[in-house]
Ligand SMILES: Cc1cc2nc3c(=O)[nH]c(=O)nc-3n(C[C@H](O)[C@H](O)[C@H](O)COP(=O)(O)OP(=O)(O)OC[C@H]3O[C@@H](n4cnc5c(N)ncnc54)[C@H](O)[C@@H]3O)c2cc1C
């Protein structure tokens with residue numbers, strides 16, 4: 001899919017590093033301001049991956065089903081393959097690259113400690129969706145974690161360790177808040 | 180998957196949006212969670228998209244004349260978490276929380292779902308059972324369409340091409356009990372069959388199905404079996420026996436006619452038991 005997109009850009013006399021004329025957008029990504037002219041049909045996930053070269057956000061299905069492309073838009077988890085870049089104009093975006101702050105985010109540490117990943121393809125999306133959950137509910141039950149991750153598909157882990165990773169992060173965050 | 184080219188405008192008022200829609204080659208973009216997938220598959224190739232998601236008045240949820248007015252661009256998550264909705268129309272919060280997944284609920288809107296009229300969408304059964312009215316506006320002015328007149332076929336509604344849904348008006352009846360129960364398709368979580376039921380203190384029961392046939396609809400035969408009677412086991416069994424009879428039932432690779440009809444009866448029974 002990604003290659004096809006590159007080839008498609010090529011047919012327009014462009015290359016992957018240039019953006020071409022269209023609508024002007026202004027977005028904040030991981031705290032940094034960006035301004036670009038984009039074609040209205042450019043998907044947010046392609047803007048992040050191809051224009052900003054933030055390739056931590058993955059494309060797993062491109063049909064809105066797998067959640068690998070999940071990022072935060074104004075604090076909420078969204079599937080960036082189902083959002084146009086122009087819709088993100090004025091928004092603040094966080095990608096997996098924006099999660100670590102000098103040290104790993106508790107969720108990143110959790111996935112590491114609890115073996116929450118095997119191939120790792122789904123992991124950025126899992127972490128962004130789990131972060132959306134923990135921002136609304138810092139002490140979720142196992143059932144709440146599984147319900148919150150319904151839009152994220154993993155073809156390796158069988159989910160048990162993903163749930164444990166989120167529980168690890170929740171515990172760590174709660175300890176930090178109330179030592 | 181890359182959509183075909185189109186122009187994009189962000190509308191700031193409803194009048195703006197109606198003007199920008201123009202003469203039929205423009206299309207409203209709300210949450211984009213039905214439209215963007217369709218654009219990517221090139222099932223839809225509009226010349227212009229008019230984004231209504233930033234129009235503040237379309238996102239508001241407020242009280243009016245004892246009922247609630249839900250802005251068309253309120254997201255499923257806005258509705259699931261809104262305190263007014265949770266206290267006055269718990270069925271709306273309950274059903275919103277069952278749509279798709281977190282990411283879908285963060286973007287998708289009630290107006291977009293109603294306008295799209297997927298035969299398996301959740302909101303359709305809910306607005307039918309609640310006796311809601313859909314407020315729309317176009318170049319010729321505003322009008323209100325009863326939910327029972329809104330859905331006209333598979334992906335078809337009473338909305339004209341140049342009209343926008345602005346709000347959903349829902350009556351709040353003191354003492355009413357209502358619920359939405361669905362058997363979710365395990366991958367998409369759309370309703371294989373969804374049943375919404377509402378009972379008002381006068382004993383009247385509204386029962387609506389989605390996913391069961393081409394068009395979401397009220398099941399008047401099942402309603403007659405329980406309306407004006409105590410909601411006991413016998414009445415519930417009679418309603419379940421009547422449910423789904425005489426309608427043309429959807430058949431697809433997920434469910435046969437027999438299985439869907441069976442689900443309709445099971446989910447109606449669960450819904451009625453929940454509000455008994
Ligand atoms: C993975 C996935 C799972 C899903 N699961 C479910 C589910 O379980 N249950 C369910 O019910 N839905 C489900 N959906 C659909 C979802 O709820 C959509 O968000 C919804 O159907 C469309 O709303 P939208 O705001 O995204 O509309 P858009 O995609 O923006 O628009 C859809 C259509 O409605 C028109 N439109 C939008 N707003 C208006 C308006 N105010 N006035 C007039 N026309 C308008 C548009 O022009 C377009 O034709 C799912 C979607 C995805 C991607």
Ligand code: FES
Pocket residue numbers: 058059060061062063064065066067068069070079080081082
């Ligand atoms: S790539 Fe976006 S949901 Fe799968």
Ligand code: FES
Pocket residue numbers: 116117118119120121122123153154155156157
């Ligand atoms: S770890 Fe491989 S897809 Fe989840």
